[in-house]
Amino acid sequence: MVADVPTRRALLTGLTALPVAAAATADERKERRSKKRKPAKPKVPHVDVAIVGAGVFGAWTAWHLLRAGKSVRLFDAYGAGHARASSGGESRVIRMGYGADTIYSEMARDSLQYWKDLSDSASAPIFHNTGVLWFAPQGDAYTAQSLAWLQANRVRHEHGDVRWLQDKYRQMQFYQGETGVLETETGALIAGRGVQEVIADAQIAVERVVMPAPLFSKRIKQHALPDGGTADQLVYAAGPWLAELFPQQLMNKIVATRQEVYHFGAPQGDTRFAPPELPVWADFNNGRIVYGIPDLEGAGFKIAIDVHGPVIDPDTVERQLTPAGIAEARAYIARRFPGLASAPLIGGRVCQYENSSNGDYLIDRFPGQERIWLVGGGSGHGFKNGPTVGKRVAAHILDANLAVEPRFSFATKGTVAARTVF
Numbered sequence: 001m002v003a004d005v006p007t008r009r010a011l012l013t014g015l016t017a018l019p020v021a022a023a024a025t026a027d028e029r030k031e032r033r034s035k036k037r038k039p040a041k042p043k044v045p046h047v048d049v050a051i052v053g054a055g056v057f058g059a060w061t062a063w064h065l066l067r068a069g070k071s072v073r074l075f076d077a078y079g080a081g082h083a084r085a086s087s088g089g090e091s092r093v094i095r096m097g098y099g100a101d102t103i104y105s106e107m108a109r110d111s112l113q114y115w116k117d118l119s120d121s122a123s124a125p126i127f128h129n130t131g132v133l134w135f136a137p138q139g140d141a142y143t144a145q146s147l148a149w150l151q152a153n154r155v156r157h158e159h160g161d162v163r164w165l166q167d168k169y170r171q172m173q174f175y176q177g178e179t180g181v182l183e184t185e186t187g188a189l190i191a192g193r194g195v196q197e198v199i200a201d202a203q204i205a206v207e208r209v210v211m212p213a214p215l216f217s218k219r220i221k222q223h224a225l226p227d228g229g230t231a232d233q234l235v236y237a238a239g240p241w242l243a244e245l246f247p248q249q250l251m252n253k254i255v256a257t258r259q260e261v262y263h264f265g266a267p268q269g270d271t272r273f274a275p276p277e278l279p280v281w282a283d284f285n286n287g288r289i290v291y292g293i294p295d296l297e298g299a300g301f302k303i304a305i306d307v308h309g310p311v312i313d314p315d316t317v318e319r320q321l322t323p324a325g326i327a328e329a330r331a332y333i334a335r336r337f338p339g340l341a342s343a344p345l346i347g348g349r350v351c352q353y354e355n356s357s358n359g360d361y362l363i364d365r366f367p368g369q370e371r372i373w374l375v376g377g378g379s380g381h382g383f384k385n386g387p388t389v390g391k392r393v394a395a396h397i398l399d400a401n402l403a404v405e406p407r408f409s410f411a412t413k414g415t416v417a418a419r420t421v422f
């Protein structure tokens, strides 16, 4: 037998052995491969809209888009309605009187219904119907225009001169020539908890991620999200952080200013500074508007001076009340609310307005981009209108031909004059 020629037996053995060997090798390879294989990546979704910012504007935008059947992801660097957000904290005013700015009156009227519906289904009230009292010296144009709008639109209200004011609110001190308008349908909203309630009602989870400025993948022709997900449209509702995200477009156009609010404690058993005895109130105060919210949920009598403070960074600002601010609030209280002249300061908060140059909101496309929206510029009066701002953003996304309201356009946003007050 020639050594190199295999016998039939050898051939058969070899043949039968071959698949076994091959199978073993395949198993080994499989095992080796599976050892090398990374854990399976969770599938990252594609959504219709990704929203950056779960403040009042972003939350209501998500709410409306989800109701309209859109798929949405909602991102926030710190979570919903957090302490550093402009929408954080305890309470906000909702009023309809806006002088000649009837666009905001109409938005507030529409928004109120959304807040009421939300409040009705929430475990604790989000809207408190305390009424809103606006008072000013006789002849004040803003007051007269607000009154005219309330009358023309059959919104329930009362109004009167200094005697009417003094009879109605004996815990306050009014001065010669003052007049007032009381809106009876409006009042106060609960802020941070209100935003969280909107998100719960929308049934969406907030993803806690610091989002970058838009990333567009040319390969897939989609907006790419940091985790590999994609979105057709992006909404940046980043409040006082908007200019940081888009410095070239928004630096000095949306400016965050430091604002203080103070809570004073009425004497034990004294109900004169809580609803229903005291409504939300705002005093024109020679242009240096002071406003307050009666004691809600035990937070105390809240007072704030509506004048822009210094420009700040919302991430790093130290949030401590200033002695000068507290002193100004106390001096005002002594003059207007004598029963609280020696009330203790029981709380307070440092927040920020995100001002536009003229106080108008920003709801417009990023310049030159069809599918990126910039939403912000609440300017100290945005909270109440969260529902209608969100509704408008959703309407733009649903209808690409809907015209941008000129007052909310990017083009009408000028440079904000930097002010330092405190």
Ligand SMILES: Cc1cc2nc3c(=O)[nH]c(=O)nc-3n(C[C@H](O)[C@H](O)[C@H](O)COP(=O)(O)OP(=O)(O)OC[C@H]3O[C@@H](n4cnc5c(N)ncnc54)[C@H](O)[C@@H]3O)c2cc1C
Binding pocket: 052, 053, 054, 055, 056, 057, 058, 075, 076, 077, 078, 079, 080, 081, 082, 084, 085, 086, 087, 088, 091, 092, 093, 094, 209, 210, 211, 212, 237, 238, 239, 240, 241, 242, 245, 259, 260, 261, 304, 351, 352, 353, 354, 375, 376, 377, 378, 379, 380, 381, 382, 383, 384, 385
């Ligand atoms: C003291 C004070 C009193 C006020 N009083 C009233 C009032 O009485 N009535 C009224 O109507 N309005 C009032 N306002 C104004 C109103 O609260 C604001 O206009 C409104 O809350 C702004 O909401 P927003 O959603 O634009 O901003 P924000 O609430 O600040 O939300 C923006 C969100 O974006 C997130 N974000 C930012 N950048 C990123 C990023 N890169 N990645 C992920 N997330 C990001 C932030 O974390 C934040 O949560 C007041 C404001 C203040 C400060």
